Amino acid sequence: MGDDDDDNDIPQLSSHTLAALQEFYIDQRQREGTKISQGFKQYSVGSIEEDWQLSQFWYDDETALCLANEAVLAAGRGGRIACVSAPSVYQKLKEQDGKDFSVCILEYDKRFSVYGEEFIFYDYNNPLNLPGNLIPHSFDIVLADPPYLSEECLRKTAETIKYLTKGKILLCTGAVMEEQAAKHLGVKMCNFTPKHTRNLANEFRCYVNYDSGLDHDSSCSECT
Numbered sequence: 001m002g003d004d005d006d007d008n009d010i011p012q013l014s015s016h017t018l019a020a021l022q023e024f025y026i027d028q029r030q031r032e033g034t035k036i037s038q039g040f041k042q043y044s045v046g047s048i049e050e051d052w053q054l055s056q057f058w059y060d061d062e063t064a065l066c067l068a069n070e071a072v073l074a075a076g077r078g079g080r081i082a083c084v085s086a087p088s089v090y091q092k093l094k095e096q097d098g099k100d101f102s103v104c105i106l107e108y109d110k111r112f113s114v115y116g117e118e119f120i121f122y123d124y125n126n127p128l129n130l131p132g133n134l135i136p137h138s139f140d141i142v143l144a145d146p147p148y149l150s151e152e153c154l155r156k157t158a159e160t161i162k163y164l165t166k167g168k169i170l171l172c173t174g175a176v177m178e179e180q181a182a183k184h185l186g187v188k189m190c191n192f193t194p195k196h197t198r199n200l201a202n203e204f205r206c207y208v209n210y211d212s213g214l215d216h217d218s219s220c221s222e223c224t
């Protein structure tokens with residue numbers, strides 16, 4: 001087959017169309033670049049979308065703020081906060097950066113690694129498989145929201161929580177986990193009811209092992 005035949009087989013675009021197409025691709029790349037940098041650099045809750053395969057159900061903005069404020073109060077000045085499987089609270093805390101605390105996010109979903117050194121990969125199935133530089137009992141408060149409503153998941157997450165905390169624990173999980181939460185962590189149900197961006201079939205509650213504002217009211221006394 002000669003060159004002429006080849007030319008006939010390949011559809012040719014006019015130089016105008018080619019230029020327009022090129023411009024379109026450049027634009028598209030720029031738009032995506034902006035979306036990624038805005039979406040990932042900012043800490044707004046929901047900037048990383050829920051993946052239901054990972055049992056991800058984000059708190060609504062008010063609940064995330066309420067839990068973040070509670071964590072700051074409980075941790076005290078210069079306190080260290082660990083968010084275990086609770087990325088929205090981490091994001092809300094980072095939105096208020098400048099306040100006197102430090103925070104780590106322990107998460108299975110590696111999309112949250114965009115948050116850099118504060119991200120610690122964590123799988124509840126290996127509860128003590130944590131980086132060597134994570135000193136035991138070095139967090140003033142540990143806030144956790146385990147992915148599944150099963151005793152196994154709670155028991156294993158509880159191992160991590162007890163390893164990390166100096167004492168204070170704030171657990172968010174289903175109302176059905178009340179007995180197991182008391183058994184594994186010595187926490188009791190608060191009056192405050194956390195809310196999610198979507199309606200969940202299971203009733204969710206918060207549990208603490210210290211005197212907390214979340215226990216005084218069903219709404220957030222720190223936010224209202």
Ligand SMILES: C[S@@+](CC[C@H](N)C(=O)[O-])C[C@H]1O[C@@H](n2cnc3c(N)ncnc32)[C@H](O)[C@@H]1O
Nearest residue numbers: 057058059085086087088108109123124145147
């Ligand atoms: C019920 S959601 C809690 C999220 C919380 N409501 C929030 O808004 O931040 C459970 C969390 O556990 C994480 N997760 C899923 N599988 C996990 C695993 N194997 N080990 C630890 N965490 C896991 C999910 O990525 C998700 O962030």
